[in-house]
Amino acid sequence: MAAYSAPPSEVLLSKRVQEMVLHGEEPLGPYICRSGEDNDGKEDIMDTSPIPIIDLNLLSSSTTSDNEREQELEKLRSALSSWGCFQGIGHGIQTSFLDKIRQVSREFFKQPMEEKNKYAKSVDDFQGYGADPVPEQGQSLDWSDRLFLEVFPEDRRKYNPWPQIPISFREVLEDYSEKMKMVTEITSKAMAKSLKLDENCFLEQFGKQAQLHARFNYYSPCQRPDLILGLKPHADGTGYSIILQDEVGLQVLEDGKWYTVPKDPTALFVLMGDQMEVMSNGIFKGLVHRVVSNSERDRISVAMFYTPELGKEIGPEDDLVNMDRPRIYKKVTDYAETHWKFYQRCLRALHTAHI
Ligand code: OGA
Ligand code: NI
Secondary structure (H helix, E strand, O other): OOOOOOOOOOOOEOOOHHHHHHOOOOOOHHHEOOOHHHOOOOEEEOOOOOOOEEEHHHHHOOOOOHHHHHHHHHHHHHHHHHOOEEEEEOOOOOHHHHHHHHHHHHHHHHOOHHHHHHHEOOOOOOOEEEOOEOOOOOOOOOOOEEEEEEEEOHHHOOOOOOOOOOOOHHHHHHHHHHHHHHHHHHHHHHHHHHOOOOOOHHHHHHOOOOEEEEEEEEEOOOOOOOOEEEEEEEOOOOOEEEEEEOOOOEEEEEOOEEEEOOOOOOOEEEEEOHHHHHHOOOOOOOOOEEEEOOOOOOEEEEEEEEEOOOOOEEOOOHHHOOOOOOOOEOOEEOHHHHHHHHHOOOOOOHHHHEO
């Protein structure tokens, strides 16, 4: 993603939603997303119960019995091949620490615009505070503001867009990033084992210089949640993504219906990006998801995007290609860049990886 080519400079950055809300400006036009084709009549289900829950501790701990581990691995395989996501518990990170990262995120967005704008990104920047550039005619904007930062590989970490207030921000994010790296190791190994593959195969595809990007999302309250989305439907261009939320709002598309991801302050929500679908030769599903807006509450989330090393070719694992399951995807390099070009036009890029 870092090698992404900048849009032409006449493309304007959109306004900060938080500032518009503060000034009592709530323009509808460019934000309307839910009527018409974006919603395409898919049913909105508020029932959160069916979203799979996976206990990562059962997958990684040496004290788990073989039987228990096998059962949880099977649950994982089934979750990722039907839903493409799971609510992860037993990840070993204290809830008090998860509360800390939620809190520094809230504190950052709570500050006056002048303070946040010190970290504003220009149209050409990828890192920093802001939102996507104003899209081409006819595409809608999201009712959210963001702070996007690269955290791994460490030598690509540039601290100037990292907030200095709250003062603990840097330390908390560094700590969180280390913990997320551990979660990606456990998850990548478990995913491989669930498919009866060598446990390191996905980690090797991601590479030693695998990328981890943090995106702090702030969803302001919105007077027209019936028309406006916090984040439009999309699949991530990542390998996979790990989302921490405070309030409900995230929904996933499964079998033509939108399901709300439950609020669980102890959980990390893991969702497959397009590149995991490629590496698993289509067994795991890159998940379409969106964020609905809410007229009463604001919401924050921290999304960690785990993506293969820059310039590294990835593709379906050889052992997942056979007579019954022919190769569906070709090898791709820097798919996240292709993803981004399509994303800006509200399109999915996965077809570009099809054979
Ligand atoms: C994203 C995303 C979900 C959320 O940032 O790509 O899907 O809950 N975020 O904010
Ligand atoms: Ni996403």
